[in-house]
Amino acid sequence: MKNRSLAGNCGIGVFVIALVTVALAFGTPSWLVSDYRIRGARLDRLGLWSHCFRSLPDPLDQYQRRFFVGCRWVYDPFTTGYDRIRGYLLPGFMIATQFFFTLCLIGVLISTVLVLIFFLCCGPDQRRFILIIRSIGYILLAAGISGAIAVIVFASLGNTDGWMPDHPNNYLGWSFGLGVVGAIACLICSALFLTEASIQTKKRNRFKESQARFEMEHESKA
Template sequence: MKQRSLAGNCAIGVFVITLVCVFVSFCAPAWLVSDYRITGAKLDKLGLWSHCFRSLADPSDEYQRRFFVGCRWVYDPFTTGYDEIRGFLLPSFMIATQFFFTLCFLCVLVAAIMVLVFFLCFGPDQKHFILLIRVIAALLLFAGFSGGIAVIIFASLGNGKGWMPEQENNYLGWAFGLAVVGVVMAFISGTLFVVESVVQQKKKKYLKESQTRFEMEHETKA
């Protein structure tokens, strides 16, 4: 039996795109960015886990005596006053986005290990070959589902009024675009792995039936 069908080879190729897009978008601080043409913008860019400000006044200080400048991890414990504005930096919709996209990221990472096993080690003669393909497909479809929830939440609320300053000058960044591409590719890759599992199941059934017919014909001739 041929180890992989065309669907399996395409699934691996699409999965590589999924892995790159999800990994980069998970780490990159460019889900929301300020228009670079606005020289006095307070926000520079932000991602799931880090924020870059040009000059953000402490939203809890009505006298604006403290400003935050530069890029920081959202859970930075060293910058004075940063923990005091964490509620502003992480509203409930942002926490939900982090949660669902982290699920997507973890599923893709686990799937990456299994895809390597599928590509390098396992073949149709292995006992759990089809089960492996189905698990990969399930992980990727779940990754697409959870990642889809994350990007929908952020697209709906990430640039809304009442959160980042100068909302009219901000727009969804390239890292968010990669997240959307990664989610779509996860669905496509997962679907291709489903097709691959069906193909391999039919091949296995056909091979078993062929062997049975051969044995019966051999016994009849004998």
Template structure:
């Protein structure tokens, strides 16, 4: 603990928040939800990878003879006709949201291994200590930017007219909220780790300067 500054310790704490919120947002199906007070709503809730419908008519069937009910993985290969409406369920903005939030999750998971090394194994006496901290900082900043792109895209297009039915009675759910918190936490974590890297680099520089002065003093005495 003495080897880390306040920025490093805070960075670890905020990273835990980022890891939990990003993972929950990625896996939970409440990015867009229907108002529970509304009767006859066709959609119940949807996430990045699953959808729950109460009675969604097949948008490709003009006679509305087929309805989708219940919760399914968006790439479900077993429900008849579900693969045919995948283009409806995954318009371009949803694919972009999935892509950028997946990049965020990958970055956070990679950073998790590095944070464990920073917390448990590495110390200032090791050669690549500062590089490790910088790597965590830049990776988390990139993850935060990817997450920000994902949540902004979904906020702009996720509840527009022409996609999910009854859009006037739908609203962004708690999974989306966690996604926003995760994006902010990633950026804050990156900033804290880059601050820690700067502090550790200055400490190392001062140590080298003090060692050099000590060696010069020893030589002058000799």
């Protein structure tokens, strides 16, 4: 029996794309960016876990005496006043985006281990070969759905008026684009691995039937 079909080989290739794009989208701060041509823009860019401001006035200070400049981790404990505006930086939809995209990343990382086993160690003669392939497919399906929810929520609410300053001059950045590609790649990869599991199941059944026929013919000749 051949180790992998075309669906399995394509699934590995698409999985590499999913792993790279999801990891980069998770860690890079360009989900929402300001138009670089606008000189007076207060927002530079922001990601899931960090924000970069050119000059953001403290939204809780009505006298505008404190401004935040530069890039910071959203849970930065060292910058004075930054913890007080965390509710402004992380509204409900942003927390939902973080949560679902983190689930997506976790699913991809778990799948990485299983894909390596499928690619390097496992063969059709092993009892759990099909179980591993099917597990990869379902885990990536859950990861893809979680990633899709994250990017849909952010696309719907991340660039609306009333949150980040200079709303008309902001746009969804390349990190968001990678998140979209990663979620789609996870769903495609899931379909390919579930197809591979179906193919391998049929191969195994045909192999068992051919063995049974061979044994019956051998017994009849004996």
